[in-house]
Amino acid sequence: MSKYKLKKNNIENFLNELREEYSVFAPIESDGTVAFQKLDDVKLPDISLKRTDRPPKEIFFPHTEVILSFDDKNAESGEYRGKPIAVFGLKSCDSKSLHILDNVFLDSSYTDTYWYKRRSNSLIFTIGCNNPLPSCFCNWFKCGPFDSTHSDVAVTDIEDSFILEPVSEQGTEYLAKSKYLEKAEEKDIKKAEALKEKAESDMPQPPDLKKLKEILDNNQNDKLWEELAAKCLGCGVCAFSCPTCYCFDIQDDSRRNKGKRVRIWDTCQEPLFTKEGSGHNPRPSQKGRTLQRFMHKLSYMIETQNNFGCVGCGRCVTLCPVNIDIRDFIKKVLQVKGDK
Amino acid sequence: MSNLQEKVKKIFSDEKLDLLIGFEKGTLPLRAAPSFVRKSEDLDKLIFDITCQNNLAKHLLNEIKRNPDQKIGIIAKGCDARAIIHLISEKQLERKKIIIIGVPCCGVISPFKLKNVLNGREVTDCTINNETVICKGKDYEKEISRTDILSGYCLSCQYPNAPEYDYFIGEQTKPAPPEKQFEKVDELEKMTPDERWEYFKKEYSKCIRCNACRNACPMCFCDECFIDRNKPRWVGKGNDISDIMIYHIMRAIHLAGRCTSCGACSRACPMGIDIEALNKRVTKEIKERFGFTAGLDCEKNPALADYKTDDNDEFIM
Numbered sequence: 001m002s003k004y005k006l007k008k009n010n011i012e013n014f015l016n017e018l019r020e021e022y023s024v025f026a027p028i029e030s031d032g033t034v035a036f037q038k039l040d041d042v043k044l045p046d047i048s049l050k051r052t053d054r055p056p057k058e059i060f061f062p063h064t065e066v067i068l069s070f071d072d073k074n075a076e077s078g079e080y081r082g083k084p085i086a087v088f089g090l091k092s093c094d095s096k097s098l099h100i101l102d103n104v105f106l107d108s109s110y111t112d113t114y115w116y117k118r119r120s121n122s123l124i125f126t127i128g129c130n131n132p133l134p135s136c137f138c139n140w141f142k143c144g145p146f147d148s149t150h151s152d153v154a155v156t157d158i159e160d161s162f163i164l165e166p167v168s169e170q171g172t173e174y175l176a177k178s179k180y181l182e183k184a185e186e187k188d189i190k191k192a193e194a195l196k197e198k199a200e201s202d203m204p205q206p207p208d209l210k211k212l213k214e215i216l217d218n219n220q221n222d223k224l225w226e227e228l229a230a231k232c233l234g235c236g237v238c239a240f241s242c243p244t245c246y247c248f249d250i251q252d253d254s255r256r257n258k259g260k261r262v263r264i265w266d267t268c269q270e271p272l273f274t275k276e277g278s279g280h281n282p283r284p285s286q287k288g289r290t291l292q293r294f295m296h297k298l299s300y301m302i303e304t305q306n307n308f309g310c311v312g313c314g315r316c317v318t319l320c321p322v323n324i325d326i327r328d329f330i331k332k333v334l335q336v337k338g339d340k
Numbered sequence: 341m342s343n344l345q346e347k348v349k350k351i352f353s354d355e356k357l358d359l360l361i362g363f364e365k366g367t368l369p370l371r372a373a374p375s376f377v378r379k380s381e382d383l384d385k386l387i388f389d390i391t392c393q394n395n396l397a398k399h400l401l402n403e404i405k406r407n408p409d410q411k412i413g414i415i416a417k418g419c420d421a422r423a424i425i426h427l428i429s430e431k432q433l434e435r436k437k438i439i440i441i442g443v444p445c446c447g448v449i450s451p452f453k454l455k456n457v458l459n460g461r462e463v464t465d466c467t468i469n470n471e472t473v474i475c476k477g478k479d480y481e482k483e484i485s486r487t488d489i490l491s492g493y494c495l496s497c498q499y500p501n502a503p504e505y506d507y508f509i510g511e512q513t514k515p516a517p518p519e520k521q522f523e524k525v526d527e528l529e530k531m532t533p534d535e536r537w538e539y540f541k542k543e544y545s546k547c548i549r550c551n552a553c554r555n556a557c558p559m560c561f562c563d564e565c566f567i568d569r570n571k572p573r574w575v576g577k578g579n580d581i582s583d584i585m586i587y588h589i590m591r592a593i594h595l596a597g598r599c600t601s602c603g604a605c606s607r608a609c610p611m612g613i614d615i616e617a618l619n620k621r622v623t624k625e626i627k628e629r630f631g632f633t634a635g636l637d638c639e640k641n642p643a644l645a646d647y648k649t650d651d652n653d654e655f656i657m
Contacts, residue, residue: 032456032612033546050460053610054548063548064578131478134462135368202478230376233398236550237610251576264578270551272568286402318451318462321556321608322394323366323373 004164004181005188011047011162014180015039015088022086022123025059027052036087049089049127049157051136055243055315056094057101059087060118063240067114067250068261078260079113084121089155092147093138093311095126097243099150103305104246114263123170126151127162130195132203135314137327140206143311145199156192163192207334209308213299219336220291228294228329229287231322232269238316238324239267239293244309247273268292294329342387347509348441349383351413355439355506361399362415363392369463370449370473374399388415389468390486393448395604397423397558404433411437417445419493419602421502422635423558426600429638430645432561442502444513447486447494449473450603452612454489458482492616493603496520503636522624524617540585540618546611547584549577553615554591556608559598566590592618597626597643600635629655 006014018024019039026045028037035054037043066078090098098119105115129136129145138144148154152171156163163184166172175181184192239245249266253259266273269290274283283289297309310326317325352360364375364385372391376399377383397420400412416424421440427433454463458475465476474483487495494500498521501512528536551567554560566574567587575590576583599619606615626632632643 031542031546032452034460064580134464134478227376230399230403231374233552233555233608235552235555235608236548237552237608240548240550241610249577251573251578253576262576262578264549264576266577267550270568272570318368318455319610321552321604323368323371325367328367 002166003184003189003192004175004178005184006162006164006181008047008160008162010180012044014178015045017178017180018086018088018123018174021083023083024086024088025056026088045089051091051129051133051313051315052094053241053315053319055097055241055313056087056090057097057243057246059085060098060115060122061101061105061246061248064262064264065114066260066262070254070259070261072257077113080117084123085118086123086125088125088127090124090126090151091129091138091313092126092143092145092149092151093136093313094243095124095150096138096141096143096147096311097313098124100244100301100305100307100309100311101246103307107305121170123153123174124151125153125155125164126167127155127157128192128196128199130157130199132199133314135317136203137206137312137314139200139203140209140312140327140330141308141310145203146196156195158188158191158195161188163188207331209330209334212330212334213302215333215336216295216299219333220295222336224329224332224336225287225291228324229285229290231324232286232290233322234269234271234286234289235321236265236267236269237319237321239269240265241315241319243311243313243315244297249273268296294326297326298330344388344443344509345383345386347507348386348413348415349380351439351441351507352377352380352383355413356411357413357439358410359403360386360413360415361396361403362386363388363394363396366391369466370454370475371451376403386415388443390447390449390473390490391468392417393451393491393604393607395423395556395558395602396420397427398556398604400424400438401427401432401558401561404437411439413439413441416440416442416502416505417448417602418442418497418499418501418503419445419600419604419635421505422499422600423602424635425504425638426598426635426642427558427561429640429642430598435638439507440502440505442505442508444510445494445497445500446513447490447497447500448607449489450491450607452607452609453491454484456612457484457488491603491607492524492614493601493606496523497601499636504638522620524614525620525624528617528621541581543614543617544584544588545579545581546613547579547588548611549579549584549587550610552608552610553605553613556604557595558602558604559595559600560591566594588615588618592622595619596622597630597632598634599623 024039025036029046034052069076105112126148132145152168154165166175247266248263250263275281301309360377362375363372366373461477463475467474472483498515575586630643
């Protein structure tokens with residue numbers, strides 16, 4: 001497939017052109033925090049395209065989303081009705097996270113219309129990580145810094161320009177009609193390939209995770225869980241920074257004869273998450289809650305979708321207030337001899 | 341073995357401790373993690389330096405809730421000790437079951453400040469000096485002044501040493517100049533109400549409702565927090581600015597006369613919200629109205645749990 005070159009001084013034009021057809025999101029830094037924000041006439045992406053502090057899931061699954069507005073006569077769905085969404089500058093771990101969430105929200109038995117309306121026809125530009133961060137570990141989970149499997153276009157930053165390679169049909173179509181692309185020269189492609197190789201070899205070798213699920217499944221009483229729970233504050237930093245955590249709560253907000261139904265990110269780390277109407281809580285301890293989160297990511301999701309629920313983005317690793325490091329935990333689990 | 345490890349080992353065996361709560365090296369450079377030691381030989385992993393950002397009183401409280409019969413020793417910065425002392429005054433902990441081991445604190449790092457000083461680059465290696473921290477990454481090396489990355493609470497800390505302790509390891513450190521204590525509040529008080537509203541709106545609109553501030557706080561120990569009440573629900577969990585503000589204002593008011601200005605909340609916040617301003621404003625009010633500072637005396641009643649017949653009631657209309 002042909003590769004294109006986008007000169008960096010043309011990025012603004014390219015994104016403006018993209019905006020004609022799409023609602024475009026890209027990493028923007030404001031007040032010390034990088035997040036995917038919708039571009040407009042004044043908002044330009046942070047061209048260094050850092051890993052965002054906030055996960056990209058919020059583009060398609062907002063933190064707080066009105067799913068229904070109602071009054072005493074009518075009710076109206078809050079599903080997305082805007083332009084199709086394009087995201088420029090997702091990392092490979094993040095584009096994989098969207099795929100994992102597709103499996104959740106669009107599985108064979110149920111289509112979540114709120115996710116679907118935003119996600120359908122979206123155009124994903126995944127940028128290769130020239131310099132994976134020390135906290136990155138995407139290569140633990142059959143992914144890599146330049147993995148573009150779950151994208152429409154693969155982008156490589158070669159200093160003065162970006163090299164764009166279509167991955168999907170939609171990506172091929174879009175790139176073919178853009179006014180701001182030129183054909184990539186052989187030397188640019190070589191440069192991009194060298195960056196890919198360097199980034200891949202720069203990442204430390206991952207441990208072998210073949211036995212991880214089995215060890216976890218058979219050792220839920222191991223003292224490792226106690227140790228983890230003793231440290232854990234039970235806050236939602238990991239879940240809310242995680243690109244694949246998808247649990248939500250639904251609340252009705254109504255005043256007099258008007259109201260709205262909203263769905264809001266929730267986390268299994270909160271006791272309220274499992275509290276039943278009777279007041280009984282089947283998961284009353286932090287140990288149970290911590291276990292749930294790790295088991296869900298590292299065992300149950302293998303059963304439900306044959307993927308680990310972790311993409312190795314490293315956000316929880318750097319943000320956890322008590323330094324709970326999932327990499328460290330996995331390594332310790334792999335050393336458990338098994339006591340059944 | 342460091343001086344700290346050696347002395348704690350002796351205390352551990354002399355006091356027949358069941359558990360020692362302290363800090364150990366974390367998995368990332370410049371990050372420590374809470375450490376729970378039940379065997380003397382594991383005390384070798386203890387550390388104490390500017391990376392020890394958590395308030396261990398929270399973990400002490402959780403451990404006591406799990407098993408009230410343990411004798412626990414705890415490594416305490418000034419603020420950890422103040423939190424313990426205040427919790428004792430609120431009858432949440434028993435003094436005789438806790439061995440407070442004071443350590444001299446020169447302030448701890450705010451991870452959010454560090455991230456921004458390094459412009460998002462991560463650290464692979466570091467050297468902690470007296471005045472500076474040298475951070476090394478994949479393709480950079482940067483010497484940073486400690487004051488640029490220390491938590492705002494630490495830069496204004498009046499009690500860097502435990503006010504009450506059973507042991508103290510090391511030389512006591514000096515507090516920040518007194519005028520620093522409420523510097524942040526003083527700045528905000530100079531603003532017009534509209535400017536202040538804008539400031540708080542900007543800060544709190546960053547909130548993702550992860551509750552890290554509440555969960556890191558040793559004073560937030562309610563079995564059921566008001567935000568978890570849902571029959572009826574008192575406050576929404578979403579990102580509506582009114583709900584966010586209600587949460588933060590209510591929390592600040594619940595901390596009146598109880599906050600020990602440890603700053604664990606602001607260091608836990610992944611969004612770098614200025615939680616200090618509101619909490620310090622309440623602390624200042626309590627100090628001015630009641631002459632009370634939380635966490636200095638186990639025997640003294642907390643300001644809002646006390647009554648004086650000669651109270652001048654000057655703020656009651």
